[in-house]
Amino acid sequence: MLKEAVLHIPDSNYAFAIDENTIIFRLRTKKDDIKRCTLCYGDRVCPQKVVPMEHEQMEKVGTDALFDYYECKFTPGYTRIFYYFILEDGTEKAYYYANEFHESAKCDRTEYYQYAYIRREEVAQVPSWAPSAVIYQIFPDSFATSKRFISRKGAVKNEKNGLPCFSKNGGTLKGITENLDYLVDLGITCIYLNPIFTASSYHKYDTIDYFSIDPCFGTKDDLKGLVSACHKNGIRVILDGVFNHCGTGFFAFQDVVKNGAKSKYVNWFYNISFPTQGGAGPDYETFAYVREMPKLNTGNPETAEYLCNVGTYWIREADIDGWRLDVANEINHGFWRRFRESIKKVKPNALLIGEIWEDAPQWLEGDQLDSTMNYRFSNLCRDFFAERKISAKQFDQELHSMVLRYKSPMTYVQMNLLDSHDVPRFFSKCGENPAKYELALFFMMTFIGIPSIFYGDEAGITGVIESDCRKAMAWENHPDKGKLFCFFKKLIAVRKQNDALVHGNFKTISANDKLYIFSRSTKMEKLLVVLNNSDVPKKLKIPQNTSKRIDLVFDYGDIRDSHGHFGKINEIGALEGKIFKII
Numbered sequence: 001m002l003k004e005a006v007l008h009i010p011d012s013n014y015a016f017a018i019d020e021n022t023i024i025f026r027l028r029t030k031k032d033d034i035k036r037c038t039l040c041y042g043d044r045v046c047p048q049k050v051v052p053m054e055h056e057q058m059e060k061v062g063t064d065a066l067f068d069y070y071e072c073k074f075t076p077g078y079t080r081i082f083y084y085f086i087l088e089d090g091t092e093k094a095y096y097y098a099n100e101f102h103e104s105a106k107c108d109r110t111e112y113y114q115y116a117y118i119r120r121e122e123v124a125q126v127p128s129w130a131p132s133a134v135i136y137q138i139f140p141d142s143f144a145t146s147k148r149f150i151s152r153k154g155a156v157k158n159e160k161n162g163l164p165c166f167s168k169n170g171g172t173l174k175g176i177t178e179n180l181d182y183l184v185d186l187g188i189t190c191i192y193l194n195p196i197f198t199a200s201s202y203h204k205y206d207t208i209d210y211f212s213i214d215p216c217f218g219t220k221d222d223l224k225g226l227v228s229a230c231h232k233n234g235i236r237v238i239l240d241g242v243f244n245h246c247g248t249g250f251f252a253f254q255d256v257v258k259n260g261a262k263s264k265y266v267n268w269f270y271n272i273s274f275p276t277q278g279g280a281g282p283d284y285e286t287f288a289y290v291r292e293m294p295k296l297n298t299g300n301p302e303t304a305e306y307l308c309n310v311g312t313y314w315i316r317e318a319d320i321d322g323w324r325l326d327v328a329n330e331i332n333h334g335f336w337r338r339f340r341e342s343i344k345k346v347k348p349n350a351l352l353i354g355e356i357w358e359d360a361p362q363w364l365e366g367d368q369l370d371s372t373m374n375y376r377f378s379n380l381c382r383d384f385f386a387e388r389k390i391s392a393k394q395f396d397q398e399l400h401s402m403v404l405r406y407k408s409p410m411t412y413v414q415m416n417l418l419d420s421h422d423v424p425r426f427f428s429k430c431g432e433n434p435a436k437y438e439l440a441l442f443f444m445m446t447f448i449g450i451p452s453i454f455y456g457d458e459a460g461i462t463g464v465i466e467s468d469c470r471k472a473m474a475w476e477n478h479p480d481k482g483k484l485f486c487f488f489k490k491l492i493a494v495r496k497q498n499d500a501l502v503h504g505n506f507k508t509i510s511a512n513d514k515l516y517i518f519s520r521s522t523k524m525e526k527l528l529v530v531l532n533n534s535d536v537p538k539k540l541k542i543p544q545n546t547s548k549r550i551d552l553v554f555d556y557g558d559i560r561d562s563h564g565h566f567g568k569i570n571e572i573g574a575l576e577g578k579i580f581k582i583i
Contacts, residue, residue: 124366
């Protein structure tokens with residue numbers, strides 16, 4: 001037994017409550033090292049001198065390149081717990097607690113691992129609607145000017161203080177509203193809008209005024225109308241909050257430029273030197289090295305209060321349903337705790353998604369963000385589907401590592417994306433190979449997390465450099481009549497119709513070469529998902545209990561026997577996917 005590989009961390013993604021009665025414990029071991037892992041636990045404040053102990057067998061729920069992960073979900077029946085683990089490898093038996101190994105269990109309960117109290121305040125809560133959402137990300141300048149139309153004409157409009165605001169393709173908020181029927185038909189349940197507040201550039205990440213809508217996009221009433229129309233159609237709306245930095249036209253920065261060190265807004269910004277002119281090399285901290293985007297000091301209480309007021313204002317004013325938060329990893333944790341508290345007081349089921357490209361456990365403990373943009377998911381799909389650099393086994397190992405990095409409520413609301421406004425279009429990464437692209441889409445719609453579609457993905461928009469990735473929507477091609485749109489629509493419908501694809505657990509059945517089979521299961525439903533990421537058909541040998549029937553839920557070629565059952569279906573085509581329901 002390789003004891004150095006064993007890991008358990010109390011009060012973390014290895015030990016957490018999912019409600020006031022239920023706890024999940026996890027343990028990591030060396031890969032293929034342990035044959036049996038048992039959780040032993042008791043009441044931490046039991047009045048008896050010898051505490052009665054309960055035992056639960058832990059299940060191996062995941063494997064990555066180096067480790068196995070064991071998990072136990074249980075209802076202890078009391079709120080204060082002490083616990084330890086018994087590990088067996090076939091020749092050796094070890095007791096593991098307090099980060100040490102022992103030959104036996106001690107009598108002093110204080111020496112074991114402790115789960116001090118299941119407090120409702122500490123249970124990680126995410127909006128109940130979020131796991132079943134299907135997000136459609138819209139870059140406002142590029143989506144629509146009116147019904148099925150984008151003008152592709154830029155404009156310059158002055159904001160209230162006379163500063164110019166630019167657009168590039170002519171998209172507006174009214175244009176989005178007039179095309180809601182298109183999104184309803186597709187099956188979208190949530191829209192994420194890139195920034196819409198008054199700003200200089202066409203992308204609007206250099207905010208001038210957080211309390212007004214950019215004149216190129218419309219008015220506050222236009223936003224209210226959009227949100228109201230969305231809600232009537234069962235669609236929620238999330239806005240982009242750019243709180244790491246602002247634009248040089250922002251009132252506080254303008255005051256610093258004008259009044260220098262005497263400005264009362266000096267502490268609103270990072271590392272300002274005087275005089276502040278922002279030449280070729282900015283004399284203040286910025287987003288990246290972009291002089292037009294001075295970095296805000298969210299550690300300053302006044303700045304934090306202002307931005308929290310922005311967050312709650314648009315919920316009260318327009319009834320938005322949450323925020324996607326730009327450059328969230330460069331903002332202090334204290335601000336995010338304050339921001340979350342402010343938002344959840346006004347709208348408890350608002351969703352908070354952070355733009356964090358790397359793993360983000362410190363932001364997803366339940367006291368800050370609900371979710372992040374899951375670029376790790378995007379990168380794995382690129383490696384497996386688009387570029388085929390990794391095998392199904394490697395893909396599976398990386399997926400398990402990804403799934404187990406967070407507490408499970410956060411895992412189910414990760415914003416899974418193939419592309420966005422910041423990366424090349426996934427269709428281009430696939431070399432514009434429709435079959436590769438569709439298989440990646442199939443996986444995204446069947447995996448744990450919120451599937452996210454970047455506007456125009458369903459129209460086959462391509463692009464590698466930034467300007468192409470954000471190109472105007474191809475309305476002239478009538479995307480809702482195309483095969484790709486229909487494929488998206490069918491996949492979204494299948495996801496909505498099968499609760500296991502939304503709330504079910506994830507378990508690998510087989511990962512050999514390029515054939516990947518996994519299950520999604522709830523107490524009421526079990527699905528098998530099969531992907532063939534190769535250029536040749538593959539034979540299927542899915543374990544089948546003779547007392548059960550296997551129905552085909554989804555098949556690329558719509559190949560079924562006369563009853564729609566598994567029957568003779570024992571093959572999967574090249575670059576195809578199938579979903580089976582075990583009944």
